[in-house]
Amino acid sequence: MKKIAVLGPKHTYSDEACSLFENKTNQELEHIYASNIREVMKLVDEVGIGILPIENTLEGYIGQHIDLLLEFGYLIDSEVKLDITFSLVSHKALKDIKRIYVQYATKNQCLKFLSTHKDIDIIVTDSNVTSFDMYQKDEDSAAIIPNHLVKDEVFVIKDVADEMVNHTRFLVIKNKQQEFKLYAKDKDIKATLVITPKNDRPGLLYDILKVFSDRNINLISIMSRPTKKEIGTYHFLIELEAKSEEYVYIQTVFEELKDLYDIKVIGLYQSI
Ligand SMILES: O=C(O)C(=O)C[C@]1(C(=O)O)C=C[C@@H](O)C=C1
Structure with a gap:
């Protein structure tokens, strides 16, 4: 049976998110439990895929989990969302x-x-x-x-979270590049890319963002995370959304950007 790395023990929210992913994709996976998220990331190298909580309604992006995604260099397969109480x-x-x-x-x-x-x-x-x-x-x-x-x-x-309505978004991550999987034709696609400017200059980020704006591509977030190498140096993560039929177009825009800037596309995927 195919395996998946998950934060344990059994019944964590990550475990629930994993079951939801199996349900939605019609497959059964063996959950390999790790005691913390860094260990989950280490296991992904061995088992191929894993579950990473990445964003929450109340907390926003979980900075240390984003840093792990960048550190391990994994790619995004898909995402699932859960109600959290x-x-x-x-x-x-x-x-x-x-x-x-x-x-x-x-x-x-x-x-x-x-x-x-x-x-x-x-x-x-x-x-x-x-x-x-x-x-x-x-x-x-x-x-x-x-x-x-x-x-x-x-x-x-009961219900001690700051707000009654609360969701967490979990990424299904993988250690190898694969063909883009269109899980549902009627659902939008998302993409995440990382820019780590080597030769910083005024307007670099603006130039990259302009490529998307000129092509009418909707950006949903941009965030910076420290490179942890030198103070004042950052990775920029950009997330965008498009209609599923636009995925070939999005890929061409990425190819165009790759020729001009040092960018890495870490995911072209769907929320399932
Ligand atoms: O401890 C769990 O149950 C988890 O799956 C981890 C986690 C997270 O780190 O974001 C997942 C969802 C909730 O937002 C809180 C905790």
Whole structure:
């Protein structure tokens, strides 16, 4: 059976996103669990594909996950989106607990709730299921966990995220270039490219953006991430969207850009 690298243990949101991907693409994959996202990325090299949470309604882009995508040089196959909800579970009343376990991306989605409990220590974990496991072994603790994990806990506060409507976007990443897969003809396509200016000059980014604007291509985001080599040097990530029938056209624009600038296309894919 084909394998996929996923943040574990079983039942994390990444695990759910993986099942959704299998469902949508009509295939069954063996989930190979890793204890943190860096380990997921390492596993992708071996197993071929993996799941990477990349953006959230409340948090925006998850900077450290984008950096891993750039560091490992993987490509994007497709994306899936999930509704995200969190509850606080506790062994006793909050005034009597000493610690709250919370995953780092989850923490950034529950800042309002956490700011009202400043007297309790926050222990940051690598996954939501790890938060739950640590809480189960610690009588003096509480944990913020996905609503789908809440069963017979003693003390529960439902929906502790900053807003009721919350989604996370997960990329299905792969270690090898493959033919563009049109999963659904009626769905738009997205593309992500990375520019790392070697010889920076005034107007470089403007010139690249102008190529898209002149060709009526809709950009959805642009963000900068540090190269981590020298202060003040950045990778620029650009995401764009187009109709699925325009994918050949988009590819020609990329070829044109590649001749002029140092760009890398890391994904031409669909949200499925
Ligand atoms: O810990 C999990 O359940 C995950 O799958 C990780 C993750 C993330 O890192 O963004 C996924 C979705 C939620 O936004 C919070 C946590």
